[in-house]
Amino acid sequence: MTGWPHDCGRYLQRKEIQMSEVVRFWKVAVLVAAVAVVPLAAAADDGEQLQVALDLFEKQEYTAAQEVALTVQREELSAEAQQKLENLLQELPLAIQGAEKAAQDLAAADAAYEAGEWAAALALYESVRANRYAPRSQSEHIEVQAARITEKQRLADAAKPTGTLEPPAPVDEPADEPVTPADDAPIADVVPPTLSPPDAPRPLSTPADEMRLRNDLLWQRAVAAAEREAANARTAMAGKDFESARRHVVTALQAIEQSARYADPLSKYEDARAAIVALRDEVDRSARQFQQEQNVQTQEEVAERVRIRAEAQRRARDEKVAQLLTSAEQLRAERRFDEAADVLRQVLVIDPTSIEAQMQLKWAETLASVARQDRWQRDLGRQQPLGPPDRGRRPHSMGCRCHVPEQLARAFRAA
Secondary structure, eight states, X not given: OTTHHHHHHHHHHHHHHHHHHHHHHHHHHHHHHHHHHHHHHHHHHHHHHHHHHHHHHHTTOHHHXXXXXXXXXXXXXXXHHHHHHHHHHXXXXXXXXXXXXXXXXXXXXXXXXXXXXXXXXXXXXXXXXXXXXXXXXXXHHHHHHHHHHHHHHHHHHHHSOOSOOOOOOOOOOOOOOOOOOOXXXXXOOOOOOOOOOOOOOOOOOOHHHHHHHHHHHHHHHHHHHHHHHHHHHHHHHHTTOHHHHHHHHHHXXXXXXXXXXXXXXXXXXXXXXXXXXXXXXXXXXXXXXXXXHHHHHHHHHHHHHHHHHHHHHHHHHHHHHHHHHHHHHHHHHTTOHHHHHHHHHHXXXXXXXXXXXXXXXXXXXXXXXXXXXXXXXXHHHHHOOSSOOOTTSOOGGGTOOOOOOHHHHHHHHHO
16 A cells, blocks of 8 residues: 555656646647638738728729738739739829829819810710720710710801892993973973982891700711611611610600700600600610510420420330340240349339230249249259159148149240
8 A cells, every 4th residue: 555655656746747848749739720820811911902902993993002002912812813903003103194194184174174175075085085094984974075076066166157248239220311202292291210229238147046056966966876876776676686776765765855855846856755765665675576576486306305305205115015025035044033023123114014025024023933933843853753743733741732734834845
């Protein structure tokens, strides 16, 4: 009993050493895992930062995109991502400069428009439109301003006089001739002919006439644009491109709706809109009819494919059944009745309605049974040679009186 505390202390000491080794092992494993995970996390963060920079570039926030792109660590990216980053860093300075130039040109164009310098304003608007880094949100403003300038220039050209007024040509008056009165005629007072004053020059058109003419021109332009879009819609409809046809119809209807205030009388607008709406309904009807035809065609194609597949399966099944029946016939000819019966059962699994297979299976099973009885009788005859052989009857000593008909025995021997 005196050695027990000493042994227990040594045991506890060994346990502490083992536990310290286990703890040291797990510390090392955790440290290795952390070292392996940190580069992956850094790579993932750099990839996400690159995607953020690309998204900002697509939103035309070029300065913010440059700030984010400069924080990406190139070494942590894949080869493809590094190429994207390099292309982005090369294009961003051009984009920032182009965006600033577009903003300056747009401000100068608006100022020139307000000052009535339409040619200069139009040139600046065209410059902004050609700038690929210009804000996409200003595209509609540029289009509207360019259309206004074009219209103002056209009206100004139309208001210019087409010629100069010429004075009326002088009228040749006949020379005065002395009038010799008749001898007996009384002298009457001569009334000189009155000359009508020359036609007064026609007054210029009034502002109301100019406004009416302007409205008529704008309405005619809108109708022409709508007719072009309607023609494009009919062409697309003839080509079964109903989505494009619908877009053209919508554009035509917008042209009519936006210029409705220029129609005089209002019935012009109503008639034009009714024609576009009728075309829209025609496109919808044609699209529905085409879709129904496509559905019918698809159903017919599916049914044809199903029929072809079923026909191929039927032919394969018939060929397989024919092969199995031939194999069963060969096995029966070789007196391998059990194997022939197994083959015929496979035929019935493939085609349960095969009358031939059913009849041959019954015949094969019967012949197999007769063969087994014949072998059993031969074996029994070799074991008990005493007494005459009886091929048509089993020994009574076995307690079985299974008699094989003589006709079936003869058929088996013939087989």
